[in-house]
Amino acid sequence: MADDGRLEVRVSGSGGQGILLAAAVLADAVAAAGREVVQTQSYGPEARGGASQAEVIASLEEIDYPEVDLADLSLCLSQAAFDKYARLTRAGGLVLYDSGLVDEMEIPGRRLRGLPFTDTAVHDLGAKVVTNIVSLGALCAFVPWLPPDAVDGAVAARVPARFKDLNLRALEAGRRLVELAEAGIAIEGAEDHDARGAAPVAEAEDRPIECEPCADER
Amino acid sequence: MLGLELDPDKVAVFAGIGCSGRISNYLNYSTVHCAHGRALPFATGAKVADPELKIIVVMGDGDCAAIGGNHLIHAARRNVDLTAVVFNNSIYGMTGGQKSPSTHVGDRSTTSPFGNSEPAFDLCELARAAGATYVARGTSWAYRQLVQLIAGGLVHEGFSFIEAMAICNTYYGRFNLTADSAEFLRLQKEHAVAVDKFDVDGPRLRDLYPVGVIHHVERPAYSDVFSDMRQKAGGRGGG
Amino acid sequence: MPQPRKLVQGNEAVAEGAIAAGARFFAGYPITPSTEIAEILSRRMPEVGGSFLQMEDEIASMGAVIGASLAGVKALTATSGPGFSLMQELIGYAAMAQVPCVIVDVMRGGPSTGLPTDPSQGDVMQSRWGTHGEHSMIVLVPSTVLECFTLTVDAFNLSEQYRTPVIVLSDAMVGHMREAVALRVEDLRLARRGEPDCDPDEYDTVVSTLDHILPRPDLGSRFRVHATGLVYNRRSGAVDTSDPEVAADLGLYLREKIYHHRDAIVRVEEVGTEDAEIGLFAYGSVARSARAAMKAARKKGVRVGLLRPITLWPFPTGAVDRMAEHVETIIVPEMNIRQMAWEVQAAVAGRAKVVDLGRVDGRLITPAQIEELIDREVDHLRAR
Numbered sequence: 058m059a060d061d062g063r064l065e066v067r068v069s070g071s072g073g074q075g076i077l078l079a080a081a082v083l084a085d086a087v088a089a090a091g092r093e094v095v096q097t098q099s100y101g102p103e104a105r106g107g108a109s110q111a112e113v114i115a116s117l118e119e120i121d122y123p124e125v126d127l128a129d130l131s132l133c134l135s136q137a138a139f140d141k142y143a144r145l146t147r148a149g150g151l152v153l154y155d156s157g158l159v160d161e162m163e164i165p166g167r168r169l170r171g172l173p174f175t176d177t178a179v180h181d182l183g184a185k186v187v188t189n190i191v192s193l194g195a196l197c198a199f200v201p202w203l204p205p206d207a208v209d210g211a212v213a214a215r216v217p218a219r220f221k222d223l224n225l226r227a228l229e230a231g232r233r234l235v236e237l238a239e240a241g242i243a244i245e246g247a248e249d250h251d252a253r254g255a256a257p258v259a260e261a262e263d264r265p266i267e268c269e270p271c272a273d274e275r
Numbered sequence: 276m277l278g279l280e281l282d283p284d285k286v287a288v289f290a291g292i293g294c295s296g297r298i299s300n301y302l303n304y305s306t307v308h309c310a311h312g313r314a315l316p317f318a319t320g321a322k323v324a325d326p327e328l329k330i331i332v333v334m335g336d337g338d339c340a341a342i343g344g345n346h347l348i349h350a351a352r353r354n355v356d357l358t359a360v361v362f363n364n365s366i367y368g369m370t371g372g373q374k375s376p377s378t379h380v381g382d383r384s385t386t387s388p389f390g391n392s393e394p395a396f397d398l399c400e401l402a403r404a405a406g407a408t409y410v411a412r413g414t415s416w417a418y419r420q421l422v423q424l425i426a427g428g429l430v431h432e433g434f435s436f437i438e439a440m441a442i443c444n445t446y447y448g449r450f451n452l453t454a455d456s457a458e459f460l461r462l463q464k465e466h467a468v469a470v471d472k473f474d475v476d477g478p479r480l481r482d483l484y485p486v487g488v489i490h491h492v493e494r495p496a497y498s499d500v501f502s503d504m505r506q507k508a509g510g511r512g513g514g
Numbered sequence: 515m516p517q518p519r520k521l522v523q524g525n526e527a528v529a530e531g532a533i534a535a536g537a538r539f540f541a542g543y544p545i546t547p548s549t550e551i552a553e554i555l556s557r558r559m560p561e562v563g564g565s566f567l568q569m570e571d572e573i574a575s576m577g578a579v580i581g582a583s584l585a586g587v588k589a590l591t592a593t594s595g596p597g598f599s600l601m602q603e604l605i606g607y608a609a610m611a612q613v614p615c616v617i618v619d620v621m622r623g624g625p626s627t628g629l630p631t632d633p634s635q636g637d638v639m640q641s642r643w644g645t646h647g648e649h650s651m652i653v654l655v656p657s658t659v660l661e662c663f664t665l666t667v668d669a670f671n672l673s674e675q676y677r678t679p680v681i682v683l684s685d686a687m688v689g690h691m692r693e694a695v696a697l698r699v700e701d702l703r704l705a706r707r708g709e710p711d712c713d714p715d716e717y718d719t720v721v722s723t724l725d726h727i728l729p730r731p732d733l734g735s736r737f738r739v740h741a742t743g744l745v746y747n748r749r750s751g752a753v754d755t756s757d758p759e760v761a762a763d764l765g766l767y768l769r770e771k772i773y774h775h776r777d778a779i780v781r782v783e784e785v786g787t788e789d790a791e792i793g794l795f796a797y798g799s800v801a802r803s804a805r806a807a808m809k810a811a812r813k814k815g816v817r818v819g820l821l822r823p824i825t826l827w828p829f830p831t832g833a834v835d836r837m838a839e840h841v842e843t844i845i846v847p848e849m850n851i852r853q854m855a856w857e858v859q860a861a862v863a864g865r866a867k868v869v870d871l872g873r874v875d876g877r878l879i880t881p882a883q884i885e886e887l888i889d890r891e892v893d894h895l896r897a898r
Contacts, residue, residue, distance in 0.1 A: 081692065084692055087694070088520070088694030093693075093694065094692075095692070096521065096691070097691050097692075098690065099631070120693075120802075121803070121806035122803050122878075126880070284736055285734050287739075299740070303738065305733050305738050306739075306740050307584060307733070307741045308740075309577070309607070309743070310577075310603060310604060310743050313573065313574070313577040313604065315574075316569060316573070316576075317580055317581035319569075319581065320539070320567070320577065320578030320579060320581030320585070320589070321581035321582060321584055322581075322585075323565045323567055324538075324539050324581070324582035324583075324585040324586070325587070325733065325734050328585060328733055328734050346574055349569070349570040504560060507560075508560035509560075510559075510560045510561050510563040510564070
């Protein structure tokens with residue numbers, strides 16, 4: 058991502074996946090990096106399943122409007138979250154998703170990158186519960202101005218001491234996935250649809266998209 | 276006062292709204308004349324904030340058992356160290372004689388002109404079931420006993436509940452028993468049965484109820500439990 | 515060297531503000547989206563030697579807060595719409611009996627159970643007029659996480675100074691939002707509860723004036739305190755419901771003791787208002803959208819100014835006056851339908867056009883919505 062001072066991120070998944078924790082850690086890291094930050098989330102019945110999301114805005118300037126309409130960077134950890142939130146990414150933005158959980162479909166004008174977050178958490182780290190942190194490590198690897206130290210520190214401060222090492226390893230595993238993928242080294246399960254050359258569709262202008270509330274969200 | 280050695284500066288009387296609430300005008304203690312039904316929450320807050328206060332809560336039967344009924348059961352459950360005295364005259368007197376939760380089936384009032392279709396609460400049993408640790412009932416006829424029962428509540432640490440059977444000759448008496456206050460008092464003598472001679476499994480009626488200490492157990496009062504918890508949390512103990 | 519900043523949630527900042535202000539008593543009842551305040555204070559109050567009570571309902575919570583305040587401890591409760599409605603009965607008592615206390619209302623969509631998890635500004639009129647009878651009200655509206663902290667501290671100070679309940683009117687957006695802030699507790703100026711400067715026997719002969727509001731002695735002190743919800747003689751403190759003059763004296767005093775000090779109490783933020791042709795009147799979380807819209811409009815060369823009330827009640831009539839004198843149009847975006855727009859319109863008294871922008875779907879008004887309205891109003895102005 059180019060550093061024009063402002064970054065809008067949406068983290069989405071289903072209740073219980075630690076979406077809010079991932080967003081809070083990201084926001085902590087942004088604050089530690091000295092930028093202004095606002096983090097919001099949708100609360101409610103989503104905590105019991107369904108698609109839930111949390112948003113982080115980072116900026117060099119004071120942040121007024123606190124919500125993300127079209128994200129620069131979207132992370133989707135479930136099919137429902139992908140279906141609902143992936144298209145709320147700006148033209149040229151990046152959608153990062155769990156390739157083991159999402160049947161990817163084309164979204165014109167956005168770059169899609171699927172990485173095996175859950176598989177990595179389960180097979181490499183032996184703990185499915187750190188899937189959110191693996192994906193956070195990957196997400197942060199796309200934010201060049203965010204020092205890995207700041208993210209490590211934020212994770213260490215948020216998780217219980219006895220899980221600190223596991224979570225730090227999870228971050229590192231996430232970064233490694235991005236490194237390999239960017240270097241063109243094959244990763245089992247990884248998918249990449251670089252749409253940077255594609256023509257932007259009309260709805261991808263920088264204007265807010267009204268998100269219809271789903272009935273089951275109320 | 277009965278050898279209780281209360282520090283008058285530390286006594287606070289919380290009253291509800293009703294005939295009983297007038298008491299706050301007659302006493303030379305600090306008084307809080309609360310909103311209708313809310314005397315117990317006010318008193319709970321004051322006692323928890325300053326455990327050194329000696330708090331007496333005076334309520335009417337409608338005040339305590341209707342609009343304030345939920346507060347009564349929760350104050351009893353918490354076992355906050357309060358002495359609650361309910362003046363039960365079986366009717367809303369101040370507003371002119373409407374039925375209350377202490378009005379018995381068949382009783383007449385200005386809102387039960389054909390006789391009350393609802394049964395009355397037994398307030399002492401209600402307080403006991405909700406967790407009050409000292410429960411007593413007395414009558415205005417047996418004045419000395421009533422004073423002793425209230426004093427017992429003041430000495431007891433925890434939630435004390437004293438039901439004082441009062442007379443409202445103006446409304447309840449005139450509609451149901453007698454408009455003559457002396458006669459009404461005398462009837463109380465006939466209706467009241469010492470608790471040890473009362474059939475506890477039998478009904479409590481308009482003209483038959485037990486008097487004396489009905490229930491008395493020791494259980495840590497709320498402030499003591501909270502104070503222990505506060506020390507565990509690393510805060511200062513006491514108030 | 516930047517100040518140490520921490521990511522803090524709005525509700526958390528309210529809780530820490532209360533502790534910093536010297537509050538040592540909380541009573542409440544769980545309700546979304548205010549619950550974090552109770553959860554945090556259930557831990558923090560015992561840690562600092564204070565008390566926490568979870569009551570049976572919001573009426574009882576407000577009663578316990580009043581009891582604790584009368585016993586000499588700074589006290590607060592926190593709730594949302596349905597609970598705020600229940601609290602009105604005893605907010606009226608606190609106003610009548612002049613008991614300092616703080617009520618935090620984290621607004622959600624209504625009426626009734628409404629939209630429990632979504633923000634709203636539907637309680638702005640209830641916060642002013644929710645009780646029966648006549649009395650004044652102080653209501654503060656935070657727009658940022660930092661303000662959730664500072665305005666809670668201010669609320670306690672104003673409450674002690676004027677012996678009145680003060681409301682912090684937050685909303686689900688500000689309450690659940692996290693921002694990186696440094697909560698500085700060292701420099702805070704705190705009101706302290708004192709005793710009247712007189713002998714206890716003379717207490718019922720001293721009387722507060724508008725310029726000198728005496729502290730109330732605490733229960734358990736040397737003084738005999740008599741609090742009541744009935745009309746009382748402001749001089750002797752004795753209940754008196756038969757003398758119209760006594761009732762009038764008290765009624766006017768309860769209103770005037772705040773209005774007389776309105777210059778000291780009312781605070782607003784004015785941005786770009788000096789040269790504005792179009793004004794925005796926005797408060798709470800919506801003020802953030804308004805600020806973004808203002809910046810965007812100014813980039814396009816439209817002179818837009820923002821008036822953001824920090825004190826919503828007493829109403830900032832003076833600031834609206836200033837704005838009405840030189841703008842053509844005032845736009846009032848709010849997450850309700852015309853509640854404050856009416857008030858602005860009354861204050862503007864025809865000097866400018868007042869345009870409302872309401873939203874009650876549980877979503878924050880967006881900058882784009884406001885910009886669209888600005889563009890429309892600019893077209894109207896240019897077309898004239």
